Amino acid sequence: MPIHDPVRKLRLSRRVALQAITGGLTLPLAGGCVSTIGPSEVDLVWGRRGFTDGRFLKPRAITIDPLDQLYIVDTTGRIQVFDVDGNHLRTWKTLDTANGRPTGLAFDNTDPESPRLLVADTHYYRMLVYSPTGELQTDQQIGGVSGFEPGQFAFVTDAVIDTKGNHYIGEYGASDRVQKFDRDGKFVAQWGGTGSQPGQFLRPQSLVVDGSTLWIADACNHRIVRYDLDHTTPKLVSLWGTEGDGPGQLHYPYDLAIDSDGSVIVCEYGNQRLQRFTPDGKVLSYWGSPGHASGQLYQPWGVVVDSRQRVHVLDSNNHRVQRLAAF
Numbered sequence: 001m002p003i004h005d006p007v008r009k010l011r012l013s014r015r016v017a018l019q020a021i022t023g024g025l026t027l028p029l030a031g032g033c034v035s036t037i038g039p040s041e042v043d044l045v046w047g048r049r050g051f052t053d054g055r056f057l058k059p060r061a062i063t064i065d066p067l068d069q070l071y072i073v074d075t076t077g078r079i080q081v082f083d084v085d086g087n088h089l090r091t092w093k094t095l096d097t098a099n100g101r102p103t104g105l106a107f108d109n110t111d112p113e114s115p116r117l118l119v120a121d122t123h124y125y126r127m128l129v130y131s132p133t134g135e136l137q138t139d140q141q142i143g144g145v146s147g148f149e150p151g152q153f154a155f156v157t158d159a160v161i162d163t164k165g166n167h168y169i170g171e172y173g174a175s176d177r178v179q180k181f182d183r184d185g186k187f188v189a190q191w192g193g194t195g196s197q198p199g200q201f202l203r204p205q206s207l208v209v210d211g212s213t214l215w216i217a218d219a220c221n222h223r224i225v226r227y228d229l230d231h232t233t234p235k236l237v238s239l240w241g242t243e244g245d246g247p248g249q250l251h252y253p254y255d256l257a258i259d260s261d262g263s264v265i266v267c268e269y270g271n272q273r274l275q276r277f278t279p280d281g282k283v284l285s286y287w288g289s290p291g292h293a294s295g296q297l298y299q300p301w302g303v304v305v306d307s308r309q310r311v312h313v314l315d316s317n318n319h320r321v322q323r324l325a326a327f
Helices: 006-022
Strands: 026-029 032-037 042-046 061-064 070-073 078-082 088-093 104-108 116-121 126-130 155-161 167-172 177-181 187-192 204-210 213-218 223-228 235-240 253-258 264-268 273-277 283-287 302-305 311-315 320-324
Touching: 061 302, 061 311, 070 104, 104 155, 104 204, 116 155, 116 167, 126 155, 167 204, 177 204, 213 253, 223 253, 264 302, 264 311
Parallel strands: 032 283, 061 104, 155 204, 204 253, 253 302
Antiparallel strands: 026 032, 042 320, 061 070, 070 078, 078 088, 104 116, 116 126, 155 167, 167 177, 177 187, 204 213, 213 223, 223 235, 253 264, 264 273, 273 283, 302 311, 311 320
């Protein structure tokens, strides 16, 4: 979603200048402090535009497995796998790409004997499942029919699984909702609907399960939502976020990750930065600014954290990945 508002562009340029001046110093805010993280915290930048192995064309989603392998899908429909240092390991292509490409990936390790990659096959109204080496598991697909009934989908955004084997699949378009399915793919419940009221969504772009909690990046409502999974239909616990470009505000949050300390790292497509929050929405730090240099972002889509607490951000329209040693 390109930034067309000249006033917003000016605000962004002022924020970039402020970050350059502060050089990572602490900035006072009402009720506390928030720190900026400078470009020096980037310890690795890798990837470039292209169609061969190790290159990208507008990568749209990233996930990480327990072995610290990164799975990335781009607008060619390729899924590429890398180690955390950016070394290419393998590539395969998703089933169909004529109508569009996937925009969500999640790794399922609930059964260590049969790990799975869940793929939100957005424009084909379904969740696909692959083995970590790229074998399609056709018997585990959920969906495939466009519609509004249980088990049918609009444009699928993301698919995740909880510790009990239940699947949660988000969608946007004519029906902004999340559907829940059991481990066998049988429909269990649904909730949501298009809107900005609590319990409604405007493009639930990213879903993350952390224990008994489901986190949702409600992208076009510019907020983060949290649900308790200990119910047949998950129960809304909290939501936070207001639209804007100041510290603690959000503009098209497209992804999130939960760090080992419980903090929430949010990737903002609109503000072209990362922010770290407490679980109840208090901002702790932020990093990034619009641009093409190391430490700058151009419409990022995804973020993950590895086993060493390093943050990897999918710098989509720069066709690359940046890794932060600290954030």
